[in-house]
Amino acid sequence: MDFALKFLSILFVAALASIAGCDGSAPVEEPNEMVLHHVLYTKIAGLDPANISDIYSRIVASQIFETLYDYHFLKRPYELVPLLAKGMPQISEDRLVYTIIIKKGVYFQSDACFPGGKARELKAQDFVYSFKRIANIKTLSPSWACLDERILGLDEFRQYTKSCAGAEDVDYSRRVEGLQTPDDHTLVIKLTKPWPQFIYSALADTAFAPVAEEAVAYYGQDIISHPVGTGPFRLNVWRRGSYVELVRNPTFRVEPYPCEGESGDAEAGYLDDAGKPIPFADRVVWTVIEEYQPAWLLFLGGKVDAGVIPKDSFDEVVTAGGELTSAMKDRNIHLKTFSDPSTYWLGFNMADDILGKNKPLRRAISCAIDRERFIELFFNNRHLVAHGVIPPMMSSYNPEIEEKGHARYDPQKAEELLAEAVKVRGGKLPVLKIAMPGAGTWFRQYGQFLKRSLNAVGLEVEVQYMDRPTFQEKLRAGSVEMFASGASAAIPDAQEFLSLFYGKYRAGGPNAFNYSNPEFDRLYEKAQVLPDGPERRELYQEMELIVLEDCPAAFLNHRVAYVLRHDWYKNYKPHAFAFGLSKYRRIDLAKRAAYRELVKKIE
Amino acid sequence: MTTYIIRRLLYCVPIVFGVLLLTFVLFVVIGGDISIEIAGKGASQETIDEIREEYGLNEPLFLGWDSQFINHFKNALTFDFGRARDRELVIDKIKRGVGPSLALTVPMFFAVVVIAVSLSLVIAFVHGSMWDIFAVVVCIAGMSVPFLSFILFGQYFLAYKWGLFPIFFSSDLTMAQNVALPVLIGVAAGLGGNVRFYRTVMLDEMGRDYVRTAFAKGLSARRVLFKHVLKNALIPIITRMAMAIPFLFLGSLLLERFFGIPGLGYLMVEAIGARDYSVISAMTYISAIFFVVFNLITDICYSLVDPRVSLE
Numbered sequence: 031m032d033f034a035l036k037f038l039s040i041l042f043v044a045a046l047a048s049i050a051g052c053d054g055s056a057p058v059e060e061p062n063e064m065v066l067h068h069v070l071y072t073k074i075a076g077l078d079p080a081n082i083s084d085i086y087s088r089i090v091a092s093q094i095f096e097t098l099y100d101y102h103f104l105k106r107p108y109e110l111v112p113l114l115a116k117g118m119p120q121i122s123e124d125r126l127v128y129t130i131i132i133k134k135g136v137y138f139q140s141d142a143c144f145p146g147g148k149a150r151e152l153k154a155q156d157f158v159y160s161f162k163r164i165a166n167i168k169t170l171s172p173s174w175a176c177l178d179e180r181i182l183g184l185d186e187f188r189q190y191t192k193s194c195a196g197a198e199d200v201d202y203s204r205r206v207e208g209l210q211t212p213d214d215h216t217l218v219i220k221l222t223k224p225w226p227q228f229i230y231s232a233l234a235d236t237a238f239a240p241v242a243e244e245a246v247a248y249y250g251q252d253i254i255s256h257p258v259g260t261g262p263f264r265l266n267v268w269r270r271g272s273y274v275e276l277v278r279n280p281t282f283r284v285e286p287y288p289c290e291g292e293s294g295d296a297e298a299g300y301l302d303d304a305g306k307p308i309p310f311a312d313r314v315v316w317t318v319i320e321e322y323q324p325a326w327l328l329f330l331g332g333k334v335d336a337g338v339i340p341k342d343s344f345d346e347v348v349t350a351g352g353e354l355t356s357a358m359k360d361r362n363i364h365l366k367t368f369s370d371p372s373t374y375w376l377g378f379n380m381a382d383d384i385l386g387k388n389k390p391l392r393r394a395i396s397c398a399i400d401r402e403r404f405i406e407l408f409f410n411n412r413h414l415v416a417h418g419v420i421p422p423m424m425s426s427y428n429p430e431i432e433e434k435g436h437a438r439y440d441p442q443k444a445e446e447l448l449a450e451a452v453k454v455r456g457g458k459l460p461v462l463k464i465a466m467p468g469a470g471t472w473f474r475q476y477g478q479f480l481k482r483s484l485n486a487v488g489l490e491v492e493v494q495y496m497d498r499p500t501f502q503e504k505l506r507a508g509s510v511e512m513f514a515s516g517a518s519a520a521i522p523d524a525q526e527f528l529s530l531f532y533g534k535y536r537a538g539g540p541n542a543f544n545y546s547n548p549e550f551d552r553l554y555e556k557a558q559v560l561p562d563g564p565e566r567r568e569l570y571q572e573m574e575l576i577v578l579e580d581c582p583a584a585f586l587n588h589r590v591a592y593v594l595r596h597d598w599y600k601n602y603k604p605h606a607f608a609f610g611l612s613k614y615r616r617i618d619l620a621k622r623a624a625y626r627e628l629v630k631k632i633e
Numbered sequence: 634m635t636t637y638i639i640r641r642l643l644y645c646v647p648i649v650f651g652v653l654l655l656t657f658v659l660f661v662v663i664g665g666d667i668s669i670e671i672a673g674k675g676a677s678q679e680t681i682d683e684i685r686e687e688y689g690l691n692e693p694l695f696l697g698w699d700s701q702f703i704n705h706f707k708n709a710l711t712f713d714f715g716r717a718r719d720r721e722l723v724i725d726k727i728k729r730g731v732g733p734s735l736a737l738t739v740p741m742f743f744a745v746v747v748i749a750v751s752l753s754l755v756i757a758f759v760h761g762s763m764w765d766i767f768a769v770v771v772c773i774a775g776m777s778v779p780f781l782s783f784i785l786f787g788q789y790f791l792a793y794k795w796g797l798f799p800i801f802f803s804s805d806l807t808m809a810q811n812v813a814l815p816v817l818i819g820v821a822a823g824l825g826g827n828v829r830f831y832r833t834v835m836l837d838e839m840g841r842d843y844v845r846t847a848f849a850k851g852l853s854a855r856r857v858l859f860k861h862v863l864k865n866a867l868i869p870i871i872t873r874m875a876m877a878i879p880f881l882f883l884g885s886l887l888l889e890r891f892f893g894i895p896g897l898g899y900l901m902v903e904a905i906g907a908r909d910y911s912v913i914s915a916m917t918y919i920s921a922i923f924f925v926v927f928n929l930i931t932d933i934c935y936s937l938v939d940p941r942v943s944l945e
Contacts, residue, residue: 073903075719167683172672174680192679254720270721270729272895273804317801320899321891323785324801327793331800499667499908506669 064617065313067334069325073271073318076254079239080164083172088236090274092609093314094139095239095259098130098157098217099229101608104291104300107425108522108607110234114152114260116215119233125224125561130233132157132215137281139264141256143248149281152260154211156240159202161209162187163241168197173237180228182208182220198250202243224559226566230521236609262309262613274316276612278309287601287614300603309613310601330361332625335599335617339592344410348592360632362597362621368604369423370589373416373527374516376464376480377583381536381544382511384462388454389581394447395512396584398487400439404479405587408472412592416585418574419531420524423606425562426570427524436578437585444487461490465510467502469495476514505542515542518589522607523562524570528554531577543582550576598622634936638929645925650706652921653914657705660910666690667908671718705914714915718907723915726900734884734896737812741819742881745827746874748820753831754858757839768828775825784891787818802893815888834869838862867938875931879923883916 074087100113116131137149164171165188183206208220245258263276289304319325322340329337380386401415418431466473477493484491519526533546557569598621601614668684685691714723756768792800798814847857884898904912
């Protein structure tokens, strides 16, 4: 008995000690402090621009780091404006040389990595260093794929880095022909061939934001958790996997809130703060919440400013007519929807003996899928049917694409095409396999839906569920027959979608369909160097029709985002491509304080 | 006893070696090359090759002093688990998560044991009565309800509707406030199975002669139950407790995920999903050591609790 008591006492003390030793307290919110409360639906991997590959890390890093150009916050269609650059780049006639003047008076945040811990002014050399750092093979930057064979002399620099023992042995003073700085505030970039997406893909992407060489040298591999940028906020607390807190950067220059937007912005209140200095918030807080219920309850409880609607609560929030329910309106919650630049599909491996050589079979599969039912079941009717690969929000979207009927659900035609497919095959069709990039409930339901759809027209299908790494490996190895996948564009240019079908990107590249069509490739290469305009848009549409005719995928849906915000959360205009938006957000503190009383009254 | 302890500690060597070999075979030999995934979409072969070099994946698997297995073994012995896929030191991840995980699992475990043992004693005392039947039905009902339902219900009503607890982990609150509801839910969900188990243990003891004699001597029920029955039932209790203790280190996946407790519960699952071999290896290795050590402690406890048990 004594021993039992002693044993339990030890456990009790251990329990108390473990609780007492884990006080996770952070600065308590002052009554007049403006704090933005956000949710991250997954953990962020790191805050080193050169090594950012996930969207959530990009969201946080974009508040700390800035790029030469950024999207105008309010204008639509999406438009780039100078951020760290003084103006838009001067582009040579052959579209190979970009001369960019850097703004004066831009400072990196104060940090221990600088002499005396004082902020240092941003120079053109910082951009050169950042480009070279991405090129350095020891950095293992996922962004290199974007620069590969693009900038004069940068590939040679990358070759040189291979001979260095470690990242710290690389001599960054080595000259690269395509990256020059005539003075501290002028950057000259020479391309190997015209690259119309250059400003979007590199100069406005956080991955290419300037990083101070001193910071990389000072923090070494820990640079992922010590971001030193020029942006409006700086990192204050990062509890990996659970919490990120940024505070206002005191060395941030004076930047005004935009004074113009698109029609309707003034009425929506988006121009109420026109000309006022940004940022408005003192702190920005992200809580990592990977389950929808707590995120939703925190939003309803007024603990976070904006949120997405959980699938299971959709009917509670939005009526059949797409309006907010009265329960939400009573809480002064607002709904905002916007088109997302994404397309999802059931892909076919064109290198596969069964599918690749049997177009009627591929078309039969496409005809057998009821996309509207799919969207109703899985997305509460929120998404749009994908009639092609280019999403409707892109300027190159073909408004007549629906009439081509490539996404039409037609089980009878599917059966006819299957009969044809059997003839092409020269015998009975074997059991086809679909690879799913997950094994969770959602993927299992999705897999079952596809299986039932294909079974209904007489096709035998086996769905294989696997973790994402295995899925990616199989795609790369070309060892799948069909696969459920999708893509989201990072820039307002459909080239990203079309590149997925470019013949040279087969065999382990982005072209997981292993699709190849010489005519498509010819048009792609032609469009690749053309600036945005009617000619390029026509080429894109022509290429899309070639893809649809060859049917290397059954395109299913385009995502439409539904976001909710509380009444106190101001200047919340969603943006499909920009991430550094916290500087524009403002909180009406009085309204936030009154919310608790409002909820009490309602409930 | 010293010889016994030394011998048992020596047994740990092949066990730990076996664990290391198993994790290596499962995640490196069978799991395959992770460099393609690390490189990301559209990465060139040279980037993939560089990653293979950085992570030592171009070294031979078993043969040679620089083989991947020997390095894996050396790193484990020196507790140098290297960096995770997100380039954070694995040991830092574990150090950061172990506190919150224990803050959740230790009180939960402690409360479940104390409440379940006490309740089972009382239930065993009233064996065969309506109270006993009622308790068994409640226990079975508790065991039948999925753990997730306890969480969803507790979070919605106790935290959101009635505001008795925070909905989610908040840095503005103390750890005790943050873990109060998850602990309560964990205890409620864990009681059914534990009470049923301990009730069976107690009933075994209640039927023995010494209990009848104690009651016949006129000892109070409290004294018989807590002084005699509990002491004699300690061996199965200790076995169950000692086997559960190593798992406390691993945290509680669902509770941590739903309440945002930054513990180790999710770390292992996430690492398996992402094939973060460094994290998996470290967590498995540490768990194996805990398991072996607590097995030894259990055996020592037997001899302390029951003088008839001698360790030779």
